[in-house]
Amino acid sequence: MAHYSAADAPWRELNDALQQGVWLRALTPTSLLTFLTEQLDLGWEYVRDRVETVFLDGMVVDDLEHSVVRDGSTVTLSAAMPGLVGATLRRDGFYKAMRAEISWSTTHADEERAAAPAPGLVRVKLFNLILKEVGPRLLARGVFLDHAAALDLVGRMTDDPAAHADDDRFVVVDAHDAAREGPR
Amino acid sequence: MDKILRIDMGADGGPRATVEEMGEFAGLGGRAMTSLIVAKEVDPACHPLGAGNKLVFAPGMLTGSAASTSGRISVGCKSPLTGGIKESNAGGQAGQALARLGYRAVIVEGKPAGDDLWTILVNKDGVSFKVANDLRMKGTYDTVEKLKGEHGDKVTFMVIGQAGEMMLGGASIQACDRELHPTRAMGRGGVGAVMGSKKIKAFILDETGTKTRQPADEARFKAAATTFNEGLRRHGVSGQGLPSFGTNVLTNILNEAGAYPTNNFQGGRFEGHEKISGETQAAVMTERGGQATHACHRGCIIQCSGIYNDATGKYLSKQAEYETVWSHGGNCGISDLDIIQELDRMDDDFGLDTIETGVAIGVAMEGGLLPFGDGEGAIKVLAEVGKGSPLGRIIGSGAGITGKAFGVERVPVVKNQALPAYDPRAVQGMGVTYATTPMGADHTAGYAVATNILKVGGFVDPLLPAGQMELSRNLQIATAAIDSTGMCLFIAFPILDQPDTFDALVELINGFFDINLTAADVTALGKRVLEAEREFNARAGFTAADDRLPEFFEKEPVAPHNVTFTVTHEELDKVFAW
Numbered sequence: 129m130a131h132y133s134a135a136d137a138p139w140r141e142l143n144d145a146l147q148q149g150v151w152l153r154a155l156t157p158t159s160l161l162t163f164l165t166e167q168l169d170l171g172w173e174y175v176r177d178r179v180e181t182v183f184l185d186g187m188v189v190d191d192l193e194h195s196v197v198r199d200g201s202t203v204t205l206s207a208a209m210p211g212l213v214g215a216t217l218r219r220d221g222f223y224k225a226m227r228a229e230i231s232w233s234t235t236h237a238d239e240e241r242a243a244a245p246a247p248g249l250v251r252v253k254l255f256n257l258i259l260k261e262v263g264p265r266l267l268a269r270g271v272f273l274d275h276a277a278a279l280d281l282v283g284r285m286t287d288d289p290a291a292h293a294d295d296d297r298f299v300v301v302d303a304h305d306a307a308r309e310g311p312r
Numbered sequence: 313m314d315k316i317l318r319i320d321m322g323a324d325g326g327p328r329a330t331v332e333e334m335g336e337f338a339g340l341g342g343r344a345m346t347s348l349i350v351a352k353e354v355d356p357a358c359h360p361l362g363a364g365n366k367l368v369f370a371p372g373m374l375t376g377s378a379a380s381t382s383g384r385i386s387v388g389c390k391s392p393l394t395g396g397i398k399e400s401n402a403g404g405q406a407g408q409a410l411a412r413l414g415y416r417a418v419i420v421e422g423k424p425a426g427d428d429l430w431t432i433l434v435n436k437d438g439v440s441f442k443v444a445n446d447l448r449m450k451g452t453y454d455t456v457e458k459l460k461g462e463h464g465d466k467v468t469f470m471v472i473g474q475a476g477e478m479m480l481g482g483a484s485i486q487a488c489d490r491e492l493h494p495t496r497a498m499g500r501g502g503v504g505a506v507m508g509s510k511k512i513k514a515f516i517l518d519e520t521g522t523k524t525r526q527p528a529d530e531a532r533f534k535a536a537a538t539t540f541n542e543g544l545r546r547h548g549v550s551g552q553g554l555p556s557f558g559t560n561v562l563t564n565i566l567n568e569a570g571a572y573p574t575n576n577f578q579g580g581r582f583e584g585h586e587k588i589s590g591e592t593q594a595a596v597m598t599e600r601g602g603q604a605t606h607a608c609h610r611g612c613i614i615q616c617s618g619i620y621n622d623a624t625g626k627y628l629s630k631q632a633e634y635e636t637v638w639s640h641g642g643n644c645g646i647s648d649l650d651i652i653q654e655l656d657r658m659d660d661d662f663g664l665d666t667i668e669t670g671v672a673i674g675v676a677m678e679g680g681l682l683p684f685g686d687g688e689g690a691i692k693v694l695a696e697v698g699k700g701s702p703l704g705r706i707i708g709s710g711a712g713i714t715g716k717a718f719g720v721e722r723v724p725v726v727k728n729q730a731l732p733a734y735d736p737r738a739v740q741g742m743g744v745t746y747a748t749t750p751m752g753a754d755h756t757a758g759y760a761v762a763t764n765i766l767k768v769g770g771f772v773d774p775l776l777p778a779g780q781m782e783l784s785r786n787l788q789i790a791t792a793a794i795d796s797t798g799m800c801l802f803i804a805f806p807i808l809d810q811p812d813t814f815d816a817l818v819e820l821i822n823g824f825f826d827i828n829l830t831a832a833d834v835t836a837l838g839k840r841v842l843e844a845e846r847e848f849n850a851r852a853g854f855t856a857a858d859d860r861l862p863e864f865f866e867k868e869p870v871a872p873h874n875v876t877f878t879v880t881h882e883e884l885d886k887v888f889a890w
Contacts, residue, residue, distance in 0.1 A: 140595055147564055147586035178548070183568045186872055204568045210549050210559060210616075210802055212758060212787065213734050216741060217569055222808075225780060226741020229875045230569055255564040256557055257548070259591055 141284045146263050149202060149253040151272035155245040156199045160184055161192035163203065163250065170262065179258060181206035181217050187232035190220040194234040196241050199248030207257040314338070314416045317439065319432065321510045322363055322422025327430060329439035334416060339825065341373035343399045344796035344841050345417050346388025350397055351844040353419070356852035360392035360502070361479050361509040363423035369410065369470075370418075372798010376411025376525040378533075379820050380541050382798045383408045383609035385487065391501035393481040393668070393710055394727040394752040396849040400503050401795060403608035403617075404487035404496030405468040409517035410434070411525060411798075424511045429477070431459070435518035447513045449474050451661035451698065452486045452494035455514060463516050465492055471514040473663025474698050476504030480708035481728075482668040483508060486660055489608045489617070495630040496608055499665035500754065501729060502710075525824075533823030536816045543813025544613055549805040554616035555605045559634040560590030562733075567642075570872045571738035573731075574642045575684045576674040577724050580735050580870045584647025588637050593649060594618070601625045614802050620653050629657035632666070635755070638733035639670020644677055645684030652687075655694055662698050664708060669694065671711040671730035679718025722864050727752035727854070736861060737870045737877045744784040744879055748859045748887045750845040756801055758787035780879065785887045789838035792845075796837060797821065839890070846888060856885050 154167050164170050164179070175192070182189040183204035189195050197203060208218055216223040224231065249272065254263050273281065316332040337345055346368040358364030367389045374382040385407030391398035410418065413434060424430070431444040447455050452473045459469055468488050475483035483504030486494035498504075527533035545551045553561055563585055566572040570580035586592060594604040600621040607615040608630075618631030632640075632653055640646060640655040659666045673690050676682070682689035696704030706717045711730040715723030724731040729752025736743025745758035794801065799817070807814040822829050849858075865877040 140599070143591060143595060144586045147589060147591060180548075181565060186568060186570055188569060206565055206568075207553055208549050208805065209562055209565050210554055210805060211562060212745075212755070213566065213569075213571070213739055213742060214549070214562065215805070215808065216739055217565060223741065223783060226783060227569070227571075227739045229740060229878075230571070230738050230873050253564075253568065255568075255589075256561050256591060257552055260556075 141281055142263070142267060143259065145273055145277055145281055146254045146259055146266070148277055149251040150266065151249045151251050151274075152266070154197065154248055154250040156201070156248040156250065157196050157240050157243050158245055159193050159241055160189060160195040160197050160203065163197045164192065164205075168252070168262075168266075178207055178261070179205050180208040180219055181214075182219055184232050186230075188217055188219075188224075188227060188230055189232045190224060191234055192219070194238070195232050197250055198240070199246070200250075202251040202253065204253040204255065205258045205262070206255040209256075313414055315414055317415045317418045317434070319418065319420045319439070320422045321420060321424050321430070321512065327424065327432070327441045337417065339373070340370075340796065341375065341416065342370055342384065342386040342401065342796040342798050343388070343792060344837060345370035346386045346399050347397060347841050347845050349417060349419060350388045350390065351848045354390055354848075356390065356848050358390060360390045360395070360506060363421075365390045365506055365509070367420040367503070367506045367510065368417055369420075370416065371407040371411035373796060374820060374824060375407040375798035377527065377824055378524055378611070379537055379799075379824070380544065381612045381614055381800045381803055383611060384798045384800055385410065385498070386795065387485060387498045387503050389503055389506045390852070391503070391752070392479065392505045393502040394729050396727060396752070396852055396854055397750055397845045398501035398503060399751065399795065400498040400500045402487050402496040402498045403612070403800065404489050405609050406470045406487040406515070406517055407798060408609060408611075409468050409519040412519045412522040413517070414522075420507075420510055420512065423509060427511070429511050429513045431514045431516060432512060433463070433516045433518065436521045444513050449477060449700070452663055453661050456488060456492055456494050459514060459516060460492060463518065466520060467516050467518040468492065469494065469514055469516055471663070472504045472507050472512075473661055474700060475663045475708045476508035477513070478700055478705060478708065479505040479508045480697075480705060481505060481710040481713065482665050482672065482708050484663050484665050486663055489630065490610060493627075493630060495660050497660065497665065499667065501665075501752065504663050527824040528826035529823045532826075533820060536819035536823050539812060540816035540820055541613055543806045543810050543816060544803065547806040547809060547813070550614045550802055554614050554802055557590035557594050558604075558616050558618055558631050560588075560593050560632065560637050562634045563589040563637060563642075564591065566734060569738060570870070571735045572638070572642055573724070573733065573735045575645050576643060576671075576678045576722060577731075577735065577864075577870070578722070580738055581872055582642035582645075582647070585642065587647045588641045588649050588652060590634070593620070593631060593637070596649060597621070597631060602627075602631075604631070606631070612800065614800065616802060623650065629653050629660065632656040635733045636666035636670065639667050639730075640673070640690065643670055643674045643733070644690055646687045646690060647685075648687045651691065654691060658691070658694050658698070662694075662708070664697065667732055668710045668730045669697075669707065671724060672707045672709075672714040675711050675714045675720050675723055676707065676718055678722060679715070679720045681718060722862075722868075724862060725753060726861060727858055729753050735870055737865055737875045738873055740877060740879055741780050741783060743861055743865065743877050744780055744884065744887060745788060747861050747884050748784065749788060750842065750849050756791065758784050758791055781883055781886050785890065788842060788887075789835060791838070792841040793834045793838035796841065842888070856881075859884050859887075
């Protein structure tokens with residue numbers, strides 16, 4: 129895993145990385161609502177009105193409060209999407225029954241959330257309007273990339289990735305060490 | 313004065329046009345017009361490429377008026393791909409031109425005795441025919457350029473390419489956008505083959521000297537238009553998402569949902585999704601001097617289209633839509649956006665349905681013709697269609713034929729029409745519509761059209777097991793009605809979420825015709841259309857056994873969720889039991 133601070137990064141290259149997912153430090157387990165509003169610091173109104181399509185570990189989320197983000201989870205955020213499928217995937221939408229097989233189950237959520245939070249890593253993917261609006265803020269606080277994604281990014285930013293081996297913008301770290309530092 | 317234009321291509325002495333009163337079809341438009349005319353006038357047992365089939369064009373009820381986003385045109389016939397009734401619709405300028413010329417429908421019938429190819433000019437003075445053998449086997453781009461030389465650039469065109477002339481099952485009819493690029497496809501079901509069977513290469517539509525259609529109650533119409541437009545701009549999907557990224561904004565989401573069919577429906581996620589997403593596509597278009605926000609026809613304020621330039625900044629194609637990027641992209645394992653846009657350009661040029669063609673190539677990849685992910689190979693295979701080679705004719709005939717030619721079991725078709733870009737195992741409600749719509753697998757047959765507001769079929773609890781059947785049924789009813797208005801389906805979200813926008817849509821129609829349409833009337837129209845279509849198909853030989861997904865969807869779990877399609881046949885048979 130590589131650590132990259134993106135203060136002067138070209139937005140275009142980082143677009144791909146944010147769509148693939150970047151890792152953030154987080155205290156887990158926690159409710160998805162808490163993760164979004166307190167750890168990502170997104171306003172409640174923004175989450176309610178803008179983040180209308182949410183996935184947790186690839187499952188569609190209807191109930192933010194009772195869905196549990198774990199160490200290693202992937203959280204994906206999107207605005208409302210067009211089409212019947214867009215309506216179907218929408219959080220708590222009228223057509224949610226049409227994708228019941230891929231909806232996040234809150235059955236054991238409460239007992240999971242009761243566990244004491246500990247430092248961990250959560251992958252966040254941003255799409256469409258959320259990518260534009262939240263992406264820069266996320267990058268400004270610093271994110272982690274998977275090794276392959278980081279190499280791909282460096283390769284696209286320069287013709288000679290090897291020349292950047294000592295570039296202090298790119299720091300190879302151990303994921304577990306990074307996680308133990310706790311949320312920033 | 314609204315009228316019907318009837319063109320007999322098989323008349324003694326050459327093609328002949330006559331004008332008729334609206335009669336029983338007065339007040340209809342779009343899909344309601346095409347389907348009810350086809351159901352009444354076409355023998356369901358006829359050969360789709362024979363003289364007995366008819367090709368019916370119809371602008372929507374509001375097309376040609378000042379109502380925003382209302383410019384769509386429908387075409388209907390007996391489909392050479394499915395063997396059943398077909399309605400396909402597109403944006404572009406053709407619908408508005410026909411509507412302003414006063415034609416609520418154009419019915420093309422008969423078949424010329426000879427082999428001459430024809431163009432048909434429609435203007436305010438009438439209709440004229442011209443032999444155009446010099447256009448034979450030309451692509452749609454060259455055809456339009458040649459016709460622009462004769463007719464100037466103040467007209468618009470509906471044309472077919474090589475695929476339509478060869479009467480292939482995947483052939484489309486291409487309407488032009490505002491820049492006269494032949495990019496707006498009436499794509500599904502082989503409608504281009506029917507136009508080819510009637511030896512018509514192109515319609516030239518000249519609206520010079522015509523005016524915008526005027527509402528019967530101007531004040532009522534204008535007030536509704538103001539509210540409606542504000543509603544489209546206000547909503548996040550129609551006001552921001554679609555203008556910013558186009559329909560391809562769906563790629564990332566469907567991939568995340570595990571509902572993005574990959575490598576001919578072998579998987580539900582595609583590793584290269586971010587390279588071909590709407591977000592990336594919009595960025596590339598902007599970088600290269602194209603347009604990420606573009607209206608396919610005059611007066612659309614959603615503007616979900618775009619202009620895609622190649623790496624040198626030269627126009628290549630319109631922004632390929634989600635279904636196209638999927639069919640040629642993830643469905644074929646291809647993650648190179650430039651290659652996908654090139655394939656889109658070729659589809660438009662040859663006059664091919666991008667969904668059918670991409671799925672056919674995916675099936676051919678599974679059959680061993682070329683490996684998944686071979687973008688350059690896909691371009692070579694598609695080029696064969698333009699050449700008219702035996703391989704090209706197979707691919708251009710659609711996924712079903714291709715599957716038979718290459719001995720493939722996993723062929724994703726319903727009623728022989730290729731499935732669009734949503735895996736029905738992950739989104740099962742969509743699978744119900746794919747299976748049961750009279751059109752063959754079609755993602756737009758049961759759209760997210762405010763069924764909750766319309767109360768189509770009464771209140772439905774979507775959480776009950778029977779809810780999925782009822783939802784699909786009600787969506788299909790509501791969609792059939794909206795498809796008749798000429799409104800783009802992308803108005804669906806604002807009218808779904810914003811009651812004032814929904815009311816404004818109804819008021820637009822009421823103000824235009826000075827009527828008092830109710831939600832019950834809308835439901836009745838949708839049911840009337842669907843019943844006519846279902847009856848046509850029944851008389852063409854369709855049974856309940858045709859309302860099924862291919863067997864592999866019930867047997868092969870799809871990753872990452874490892875789900876199969878579990879809706880039973882008995883449940884599917886209840887969809888139209890109203």
